[in-house]
Amino acid sequence: IPDLIHRWGMDWQAGDHILLTDCEHQGVIAAVEEIARRFQLEVSTCPIQATLNQGDPTAVIAQHLQPRTRLVVLSHLLWNTGQVLPLKEIVEVCHNYSASSQPVRVLVDAAQSVGSLPLNLTELEVDFYAFTGHKWWCGAAGLGGLYIRSEVFESIYPTFMGWRSIITGETGQPEGLQPNGKRFEVATSAYPLSIALRSAIAIHQQWGSSQVRYEQICQLSEYLWQGLSQLDMVRCLATSPPKSGLVSFVLTNGQSHEQLVHSLEKRGFLLRTLHNPNCIRACVHYFTTTSEIDQLIEAIVS
Amino acid sequence: IPDLIHRWGMDWQAGDHILLTDCEHQGVIAAVEEIARRFQLEVSTCPIQATLNQGDPTAVIAQHLQPRTRLVVLSHLLWNTGQVLPLKEIVEVCHNYSASSQPVRVLVDAAQSVGSLPLNLTELEVDFYAFTGHKWWCGAAGLGGLYIRSEVFESIYPTFMGWRSIITGETGQPEGLQPNGKRFEVATSAYPLSIALRSAIAIHQQWGSSQVRYEQICQLSEYLWQGLSQLDMVRCLATSPPKSGLVSFVLTNGQSHEQLVHSLEKRGFLLRTLHNPNCIRACVHYFTTTSEIDQLIEAIVS
Numbered sequence: 007i008p009d010l011i012h013r014w015g016m017d018w019q020a021g022d023h024i025l026l027t028d029c030e031h032q033g034v035i036a037a038v039e040e041i042a043r044r045f046q047l048e049v050s051t052c053p054i055q056a057t058l059n060q061g062d063p064t065a066v067i068a069q070h071l072q073p074r075t076r077l078v079v080l081s082h083l084l085w086n087t088g089q090v091l092p093l094k095e096i097v098e099v100c101h102n103y104s105a106s107s108q109p110v111r112v113l114v115d116a117a118q119s120v121g122s123l124p125l126n127l128t129e130l131e132v133d134f135y136a137f138t139g140h141k142w143w144c145g146a147a148g149l150g151g152l153y154i155r156s157e158v159f160e161s162i163y164p165t166f167m168g169w170r171s172i173i174t175g176e177t178g179q180p181e182g183l184q185p186n187g188k189r190f191e192v193a194t195s196a197y198p199l200s201i202a203l204r205s206a207i208a209i210h211q212q213w214g215s216s217q218v219r220y221e222q223i224c225q226l227s228e229y230l231w232q233g234l235s236q237l238d239m240v241r242c243l244a245t246s247p248p249k250s251g252l253v254s255f256v257l258t259n260g261q262s263h264e265q266l267v268h269s270l271e272k273r274g275f276l277l278r279t280l281h282n283p284n285c286i287r288a289c290v291h292y293f294t295t296t297s298e299i300d301q302l303i304e305a306i307v308s
Numbered sequence: 309i310p311d312l313i314h315r316w317g318m319d320w321q322a323g324d325h326i327l328l329t330d331c332e333h334q335g336v337i338a339a340v341e342e343i344a345r346r347f348q349l350e351v352s353t354c355p356i357q358a359t360l361n362q363g364d365p366t367a368v369i370a371q372h373l374q375p376r377t378r379l380v381v382l383s384h385l386l387w388n389t390g391q392v393l394p395l396k397e398i399v400e401v402c403h404n405y406s407a408s409s410q411p412v413r414v415l416v417d418a419a420q421s422v423g424s425l426p427l428n429l430t431e432l433e434v435d436f437y438a439f440t441g442h443k444w445w446c447g448a449a450g451l452g453g454l455y456i457r458s459e460v461f462e463s464i465y466p467t468f469m470g471w472r473s474i475i476t477g478e479t480g481q482p483e484g485l486q487p488n489g490k491r492f493e494v495a496t497s498a499y500p501l502s503i504a505l506r507s508a509i510a511i512h513q514q515w516g517s518s519q520v521r522y523e524q525i526c527q528l529s530e531y532l533w534q535g536l537s538q539l540d541m542v543r544c545l546a547t548s549p550p551k552s553g554l555v556s557f558v559l560t561n562g563q564s565h566e567q568l569v570h571s572l573e574k575r576g577f578l579l580r581t582l583h584n585p586n587c588i589r590a591c592v593h594y595f596t597t598t599s600e601i602d603q604l605i606e607a608i609v610s
Contacts, residue, residue, distance in 0.1 A: 014316060014467060033471035033495055036482040040469050140496055148450075148498025165316060165467065167342050169335035178583030180338040193335055194442055196450025196498055281480030 014165035016076065016111075020046035023074040025067070027054040028282075029084040034115050038079060048074065055283065058087045059245045064095045073105045078112050082119035082135075086280050086287070087243050088227075088252030090123065094130050101131065111158060117141055120151075121207075122223060122251055122291075124216040133158050142251075142291070143210065145203035149196055154187070168193035213292065222292040223251040229296055230288060233303040240306070243285055251294075254285045266306065273305050316467035318378065318413075322348035325376040327369070329356040330584075331386040336417050340381060350376065357585065360389045361547045366397045375407045380414050384421035384437075388582050388589070389545050390529075390554030392425065396432050403433065413460060419443055422453075423509075424525060424553055424593075426518040435460050444553075444593070445512065447505035451498055456489075470495035515594065524594040525553040531598055532590060535605040542608070545587055553596075556587045568608065575607050 024038055028051050042049045052070035057063040067078060078100050083090050093114065100110040111133040119125070120135075121142025127135055135153040139145030154162060164171055164183070170191040172180040183189040213219060228247035234240045239259040257263060263279045263286050270277055277288045288302065326340055330353050344351045354372035359365045369380060380402050385392050395416065402412040413435040421427070422437075423444025429437055437455040441447030456464060466473055466485070472493040474482040485491040515521060530549035536542045541561040559565060565581045565588050572579055579590045592601065 031471065032474065032476050032480055032482050033469070036469045036471070036474045039482065040465065044465070138496065146498075146500050147496045148501060163342065163346070167335070167338045169333065169338070172334065172338045174334050176583070178334055180334050180341065194440065194449045196448075196501060198448050198504075199450060199498060199500065202500070281478070 014041065015163040017161070017163075018045035018047060018076075021048065021074055022076045023048040023050065023072045025049075025070055025072075025075055025078045026051045027063075027067075027080045027084075028052065029055050029086055029089075030079065030081060031085055031115065031117070034079060034081075048072075054080070054084075054091070055087065058089050058243060063089075063091050064099055067096055068099045068103075071100070071103045071105070071110060073107075075103070075106055075110050076108055078110060079115070080112070081115040081117070083116075083123060083250050083252070085118050085252070086283060086285070087254055088248045088250045088287075089244075090119075090249045093132060097131050097133075109158075118250070118252065121210070122220065124220050127153050127155075131155065139199070139203040139206070143203060143206050145206040146199045149199040149203050152190065154190075164190050164192075166192045170195075219292040223290060224249060226290040226292070226294050226296070226299065227251050227253050230290055230299045230302070233299060234288075234306075237303070237307060243283065251290045253288045253290070254280065254283075255288070256283075256285050270302070270305055275302050275305055316343065317465040319463070319465075320347035320349060320378075323350065323376055324378045325350040325352065325374045327351075327372055327374075327377055327380045328353045329365075329369075329382045329386075330354065331357050331388055331391075332381065332383060333387055333417065333419070336381060336383075350374075356382070356386075356393070357389065360391050360545060365391075365393050366401055369398055370401045370405075373402065373405045373407070373412060375409075377405070377408055377412050378410055380412060381417070382414070383417040383419070385418075385425060385552050385554070387420050387554070388585060388587070389556055390550045390552045390589075391546075392421075392551045395434060399433050399435075411460075420552070420554065423512070424522065426522050429455050429457075433457065441501070441505040441508070445505060445508050447508040448501045451501040451505055454492065456492075466492050466494075468494045472497075521594040525592060526551060528592040528594070528596050528598070528601065529553050529555050532592055532601045532604070535601060536590075536608075539605070539609060545585065553592045555590045555592070556582065556585075557590070558585075558587050572604070572607055577604050577607055 024042065024047055026035065026038060026049060038049055041047060050070065052066050054063050054066055057066060080091060082093050097112050100112050103110045113134040114132055116135050116137040118141065120137030133155045136150065138150040140147045170193055171184060171189045173182050173184060175181040227250065230253050231242055231247050234242050234255050239257055240255050241258050243254040257266060267277050267279050267286060277286055280287055326344065326349055328337065328340060328351060340351055343349060352372065354368050356365050356368055359368060382393060384395050399414050402414050405412045415436040416434055418437050418439040422439030435457045438452065440452040442449045472495055473486055473491045475484050475486060477483040529552065532555050533544055533549050536544050536557050541559055542557050543560050545556040559568060569579050569581050569588060579588055582589055
């Protein structure tokens with residue numbers, strides 16, 4: 007949810023432009039299209055998917071900025087191909103885009119990156135970074151978070167407001183917004199979920215730092231990628247080891263992706279099919295074992 | 309949150325008017341003011357507080373409708389005085405208001421009424437009825453619900469959208485909204501809280517029907533109201549027994565409301581002060597006991 011909050015909160019003018027990539031989740035696309043419908047905005051999509059193995063995603067984005075572009079919406083870690091975008095470079099290009107009279111903000115769908123990549127958001131200088139707690143953090147379903155860069159904080163209004171967003175005067179009437187992030191809180195929060203997420207994060211931290219966990223994820227996904235690459239019936243989308251825990255591949259023997267995923271599920275392996283590109287996606291976390299990966303490879307072959 | 313969702317979702321035009329009552333919660337006022345700021349709407353407030361003991365709230369609202377009124381925002385059960393508004397009558401007046409070229413919708417803040425009043429929303433013909441699960445239902449914090457009358461459903465767009473709101477085509481791209489209430493779901497929901505609320509409701513139902521529980525609430529609040537009314541130092545706001553579990557009163561002996569509430573809290577009684585009107589509010593549920601009420605009265609006196 008939080009990534010959507012600020013999209014309504016921007017001071018949109020008819021004709022403003024939002025740039026999406028061709029790798030965004032359908033939920034993000036739907037949300038952007040609704041904002042566009044409501045405020046008569048232009049939306050376009052740039053071809054980033056083809057840069058998985060060659061090409062420069064930053065250059066693609068740079069080429070698709072327009073004088074009326076006010077927001078670029080992209081994922082730090084692409085949910086379909088597992089590619090990690092060079093976020094710092096992209097943000098620099100957007101922030102330095104001089105053809106626009108208004109700043110070009112960068113909103114990141116961090117669904118796959120929070121809890122899997124080591125992050126330094128102030129160094130990345132990203133404007134908005136929205137995540138969910140139930141994916142890589144393995145928190146309880148239903149809680150997410152939104153980071154807003156302090157420089158843009160004052161230009162954004164909360165879409166939703168409630169008694170926690172505001173300062174009240176002596177008569178109990180609203181007298182203004184809270185000076186800090188509280189203005190984005192509405193009313194009674196989901197405290198049980200918040201405590202669950204904090205506990206989940208604390209458990210992950212016991213295993214090792216985010217850098218150490220990320221390196222372990224990459225080692226394991228490389229192990230899986232190599233195992234898959236050795237199969238005649240499989241072609242991995244990435245031609246080099248993935249830099250994330252997402253390993254996407256296609257079957258080259260004519261077998262249906264749905265059928266394989268279904269039969270793997272019966273044996274306890276949870277993979278998923280994707281439409282764009284048409285592939286199967288496996289996912290390893292730092293706590294996945296090489297033995298589990300070996301068993302998956304065997305199950306795919308048999 | 310849900311009561312705010314649809315306010316953004318209406319097709320607002322600059323100059324449209326929202327009517328509030330003077331008994332709404334500051335969080336609701338702040339949300340309405342933000343919508344007004346965003347879409348250049350007019351907001352006005354009608355004096356319903358004074359109808360607690362005499363006068364007709366429906367007539368007050370009828371007098372304050374304007375040709376550009378599109379939404380009336382009020383509480384079914386006023387959080388400050390405990391008054392129950394005649395919702396069916398009010399809705400009828402709003403829906404039959406002929407000076408407006410557009411329908412006047414009624415949005416109800418049901419924070420105090422859901423879980424305490426017996427309800428038949430289709431009979432009430434209310435357009436929007438938004439509640440929270442943690443108050444009278446005693447559910448886990450962080451979950452609410454929104455009822456939308458089927459007749460207005462198609463004219464409302466979700467403010468927030470995600471993969472659960474939409475129908476996707478064969479390529480996984482959004483192709484439209486879900487035909488039912490799913491369009492107001494965004495993405496992964498707070499399932500743990502949802503299950504907690506359902507369990508809480510099931511436990512309440514074991515005690516008796518909503519009608520039976522409401523009658524018990526009224527009996528107990530009358531008992532409290534009578535006890536308070538017999539004290540020289542206290543004046544209850546209502547001059548007849550409350551029709552809800554909220555019993556508001558003022559101290560007539562010059563003692564500070566804050567001080568009394570604070571000293572009661574130390575003895576295990578949780579009451580609260582209110583600013584408008586300036587009073588103390590006690591609250592009884594169906595499971596409150598007369599013995600607890602006796603102890604509260606004693607604690608106030610001593």
